[in-house]
Amino acid sequence: xxxxxxxxxxxxxxxxxxxxxxxxxxxxxxxxxxxxxxxxxxxxxxxxxxxxxxxxxxxxxxxxxxxxxxxxxxxxxxxxxxxxxxxxxxxxxxxxxxxxxxxxxxxxxxxxxxxxxxxxxxxxxxxxxxxxxxxxxxxxxxxxxxxxxxxxxxxxxxxxxxxxxxxxxxxxxxxxxxxxxxxxxxxxxxxxxxxxxxxxxxxxxxxxxxxxxxxxxxxxxxxxxxxxxxxxxxxxxxxxxxxxxxxxxxxxxxxxxxxxxxxxxxxxxxxxxxxxx
Amino acid sequence: xxxxxxxxxxxxxxxxxxxxxxxxxxxxxxxxxxxxxxxxxxxxxxxxxxxxxxxxxxxxxxxxxxxxxxxxxxxxxxxxxxxxxxxxxxxxxxxxxxxxxxxxxxxxxxxxxxxxxxxxxxxxx
Numbered sequence: 001x002x003x004x005x006x007x008x009x010x011x012x013x014x015x016x017x018x019x020x021x022x023x024x025x026x027x028x029x030x031x032x033x034x035x036x037x038x039x040x041x042x043x044x045x046x047x048x049x050x051x052x053x054x055x056x057x058x059x060x061x062x063x064x065x066x067x068x069x070x071x072x073x074x075x076x077x078x079x080x081x082x083x084x085x086x087x088x089x090x091x092x093x094x095x096x097x098x099x100x101x102x103x104x105x106x107x108x109x110x111x112x113x114x115x116x117x118x119x120x121x122x123x124x125x126x127x128x129x130x131x132x133x134x135x136x137x138x139x140x141x142x143x144x145x146x147x148x149x150x151x152x153x154x155x156x157x158x159x160x161x162x163x164x165x166x167x168x169x170x171x172x173x174x175x176x177x178x179x180x181x182x183x184x185x186x187x188x189x190x191x192x193x194x195x196x197x198x199x200x201x202x203x204x205x206x207x208x209x210x211x212x213x214x215x216x217x218x219x220x221x222x223x224x225x226x227x228x229x230x231x232x233x234x235x236x237x238x239x240x241x242x243x244x245x246x247x248x249x250x251x252x253x254x255x256x257x258x259x260x261x262x263x264x265x266x267x268x269x270x271x272x273x274x275x276x277x
Numbered sequence: 278x279x280x281x282x283x284x285x286x287x288x289x290x291x292x293x294x295x296x297x298x299x300x301x302x303x304x305x306x307x308x309x310x311x312x313x314x315x316x317x318x319x320x321x322x323x324x325x326x327x328x329x330x331x332x333x334x335x336x337x338x339x340x341x342x343x344x345x346x347x348x349x350x351x352x353x354x355x356x357x358x359x360x361x362x363x364x365x366x367x368x369x370x371x372x373x374x375x376x377x378x379x380x381x382x383x384x385x386x387x388x389x390x391x392x393x394x395x396x397x398x399x400x401x402x
Contacts, residue, residue, distance in 0.1 A: 014336070014337070018340070026364065077363055078366075096396050101395070107388075107389075
């Protein structure tokens with residue numbers, strides 16, 4: 001308890017007890033701008049200036065580095081939380097009594113998963129934090145799927161997890177539909193497969209390009225409307241592009257007008273697929 | 278049958294009114310408290326099923342209220358603009374069942390309260 005503080009603002013509203021690490025992350029996000037008094041026990045408050053160490057933290061200018069550091073801290077917290085809940089039974093994670101109704105489980109799941117939904121994350125979320133949030137989202141979703149399975153068939157044994165994608169599996173084949181002067185390309189990627197974004201040394205995710213495997217020959221310059229789905233994700237990638245060049249059984253596409261959100265989605269997918277266990 | 282009670286705890290009257298509006302379609306009886314101490318008194322007297330709790334308040338803070346309620350009281354959903362992961366994790370570890378960042382979205386509030394009421398009902402039955 002010795003490292004905990006209570007902070008009071010100009011209207012005597014109190015936050016605490018919180019540790020210095022929490023204070024630092026709140027300050028880095030610009031959320032503590034009116035701290036006037038502080039306390040070590042929640043009862044006796046003194047002016048902030050009487051605690052120089054705390055004052056130094058709270059008066060330090062907020063920089064981009066601080067914001068990034070705060071996201072790093074958030075990533076670490078989520079990873080710690082994920083590790084701590086991994087061995088725990090689902091009813092403890094969702095904080096519902098054993099034997100609760102399906103609706104109660106679903107409601108508790110929603111309450112917990114709400115802040116990790118990938119589509120809700122701000123565009124400036126770092127790839128690491130995005131990955132951690134997605135891992136939390138997937139971990140909670142998988143727990144909920146287990147619960148749902150139990151409601152469907154209580155006596156059935158739990159299914160083993162799907163085997164990892166074998167490296168020798170052929171790349172996902174795209175479905176092509178010709179529309180006027182453009183070609184719509186629909187591609188579904190399995191979890192762990194980022195090859196369209198990584199296989200070509202020159203035309204890859206770092207240059208907003210990808211390699212589409214198809215037996216069909218497409219003329220360079222052809223306009224492409226890409227719809228890409230990612231296994232385990234609710235978000236689809238919709239993008240336009242142009243065919244750059246062809247090769248045996250594949251062609252490369254330069255994606256145009258990608259926004260930060262789309263780039264982050266691709267970067268996150270590639271990072272996850274290439275991440276070492 | 279009496280409707281379950283939801284207690285909105287926030288020192289900002291405008292926020293309390295907004296949350297009350299969000300819950301207009303949720304079958305529950307709504308009460309309000311404007312401080313941590315008032316919340317503790319209302320919880321002891323009324324035993325609400327769900328508490329929507331602000332973290333920064335005069336007197337006892339939301340985190341102190343959470344600690345005092347931990348494991349014994351209603352289902353607590355924290356409502357705060359201080360939605361950094363470090364503080365969210367501290368609130369969850371202190372007994373909160375969910376965390377909603379401000380500004381609030383009416384559907385999120387509705388869904389979370391409906392869920393919390395459902396879970397509270399399951400525990401009571």
